[in-house]
Amino acid sequence: MGMKGISPVIATVILIALSVAVGVMVSSWVMQWMNREMSGVSSCSSYSTYRIDSAKYTSSDTNLTIKITNMGKLGLYGFSVQIMNATAVVLYNSTSADLTMSPSITAGNPLGEQRTALIILNLDGVDGNYSLSGATAEEIKVMNEACPASVGKIVKNDIVKE
Numbered sequence: 001m002g003m004k005g006i007s008p009v010i011a012t013v014i015l016i017a018l019s020v021a022v023g024v025m026v027s028s029w030v031m032q033w034m035n036r037e038m039s040g041v042s043s044c045s046s047y048s049t050y051r052i053d054s055a056k057y058t059s060s061d062t063n064l065t066i067k068i069t070n071m072g073k074l075g076l077y078g079f080s081v082q083i084m085n086a087t088a089v090v091l092y093n094s095t096s097a098d099l100t101m102s103p104s105i106t107a108g109n110p111l112g113e114q115r116t117a118l119i120i121l122n123l124d125g126v127d128g129n130y131s132l133s134g135a136t137a138e139e140i141k142v143m144n145e146a147c148p149a150s151v152g153k154i155v156k157n158d159i160v161k162e
Contacts, residue, residue: 044074044146044147044149044150047072047073047074047147048070048072048074048076048144048146048147048150049071049072049150050068050069050070050071050072050076050111050142050144050150050152051068051069051071051152052066052067052068052140052142052152052153052154053067053068053069053116054066054067054158054160055067055137055140055154055158055159055160056159056160056161056162057123057134057135057137057159057160057161057162058162059131059134059135059161059162060162062122062123062124062129062131062134063120063121063122063123064081064083064120064121064123064134064137064140065118065119065120065121066081066118066119066120066121066140066142066154067116067117067118067119068111068116068117068118068119068142068152069114069115069116070111070112070113070114070115070116071113071114072113072150073113074146074147075110075111075112075113075146076105076110076111076144076146076147077094077105077106077107077109077110077111077144077145077146078094078107078144078145078146079094079099079101079105079119079142079143079144079145080092080093080094080099080142080143080144080145081099081119081121081140081141081142081143082140082141082142082143083130083133083134083137083139083140084137084138084139084140084141085132085133085136085137085138086136086138088130088133090130090133092121092127094145096126096127097125097126097127098121098122098123098125098126098127099119099120099121100119100120100122101117101118101119101120102117102118102120103117105117107145107146110146119142121134134161135161137156137159138155138156139153139154139155139156140153140154140159141153
């Protein structure tokens with residue numbers, strides 16, 4: 001009795017077909033996962049646009065006042081401000097004692113569509129003396145917790161210094 005097996009050609013064809021089938025399943029799963037992950041970021045960004053209307057640094061009281069307007073449909077809250085100059089980057093997050101909002105903006109009371117608020121930073125406050133960074137600011141970024149992917153930015157020429 002002779003034992004018969006499959007020929008090497010048929011075995012190769014079966015292995016290739018199996019590899020292609022597994023590759024198609026994995027790539028399909030990866031594409032669905034990527035679409036799901038990316039759709040969350042894009043929808044957040046598309047609904048949370050805001051603009052920085054003005055930024056004014058006053059050296060007499062070392063305050064930086066930033067006026068923002070919510071242009072999107074998503075309520076915004078948890079604002080953080082990053083100030084950059086040639087030598088330093090200073091970040092004030094939403095829990096900083098030196099950052100106040102007018103009116104008060106929280107997760108329970110977000111900045112609604114077409115509403116304006118003031119972010120007031122005391123640059124010589126509890127977190128340290130950063131008044132020099134206000135006087136020499138080259139760029140100011142405003143971020144929020146409602147949609148971290150959305151960032152507002154204002155540059156040196158648009159920052160008023162008194």
